[in-house]
Amino acid sequence: MRELQSAVIGGELLMRERGERPMHKLVFDPGSGELRLRPRDEMPLAEATPVDQIASDGFA
Amino acid sequence: MMVFVDAARLKIETTVLEKTFAGAFRLGGEPGDTARLEVDVTVPGGGRYTLLLTCAADYPSSMPDAFLIKPLVLRDYHGQELLAISPSHQMHLLRPEGRFLRLCHYKPENWHPNVTLYKVVLKCLIWLVAYENHLQSGRPITDYLGK
Numbered sequence: 426m427r428e429l430q431s432a433v434i435g436g437e438l439l440m441r442e443r444g445e446r447p448m449h450k451l452v453f454d455p456g457s458g459e460l461r462l463r464p465r466d467e468m469p470l471a472e473a474t475p476v477d478q479i480a481s482d483g484f485a
Numbered sequence: 486m487m488v489f490v491d492a493a494r495l496k497i498e499t500t501v502l503e504k505t506f507a508g509a510f511r512l513g514g515e516p517g518d519t520a521r522l523e524v525d526v527t528v529p530g531g532g533r534y535t536l537l538l539t540c541a542a543d544y545p546s547s548m549p550d551a552f553l554i555k556p557l558v559l560r561d562y563h564g565q566e567l568l569a570i571s572p573s574h575q576m577h578l579l580r581p582e583g584r585f586l587r588l589c590h591y592k593p594e595n596w597h598p599n600v601t602l603y604k605v606v607l608k609c610l611i612w613l614v615a616y617e618n619h620l621q622s623g624r625p626i627t628d629y630l631g632k
Contacts, residue, residue, distance in 0.1 A: 430529040431528060431529040431530030431614060431618065432530075432618065432621065434529065434614050434618075435614060435615065435618030435621075435622070435629060438611075438614070438615060438618070438629040438630065439628060439629060442629065442630070442631055451611075453505070453607055453610070455505040455506075455507075458505075458506065458509065458527055459529050460528075460529060460607075460611070460614060461529070472504075474505070474603075474607065476607055479607050480611050480630075482591065482592065482595045483592050483595065484577045484589040484590060484592070484612065484630045484631065485589055485590075485592035485593065
């Protein structure tokens with residue numbers, strides 16, 4: 426299940442790089458200490474950090 | 486004198502990290518040395534890693550360097566050590582320092598002094614997710630993170 430979650434996040438990253446609309450929000454959940462995908466229309470968790478912008482800023 | 490920025494900035498960095506990586510980080514520095522943050526992170530998929538961020542005396546005006554210090558050896562899809570192919574644009578790796586891989590994170594044009602070490606750690610976490618996907622697919626990391 427954990428490996429599936431990582432693969433799903435990877436799939437979302439690929440979609441974004443292809444210019445497709447992402448299906449989920451990417452957040453960091455301090456409770457688990459891990460990145461998570463959340464439904465786009467779900468209310469943001471109070472303690473979670475949105476990571477979409479950080480991811481889309483690009484890497485250098 | 487401790488090089489790490491000013492006391493107020495140190496307090497901000499510590500407060501954010503205590504809320505997000507409680508018990509998993511070590512932040513400090515020695516007189517005359519660069520400030521260092523070590524943080525243990527986990528990738529969904531089970532991989533556990535330790536990152537090292539080093540801050541120069543002019544941080545946060547300058548970006549920290551981000552290194553992967555544990556595990557010491559990472560290999561690509563083909564079994565080749567990442568250290569041996571660094572620097573690598575396709576794998577978003579900068580010139581290594583000693584045995585440590587140096588990860589790409591913020592672009593200089595997107596860096597500003599309000600970016601905290603916490604956000605750099607998140608950036609590195611995204612790199613690690615892309616790396617673990619690379620191990621399964623063989624795709625270069627640029628496919629996941631852009632060129």
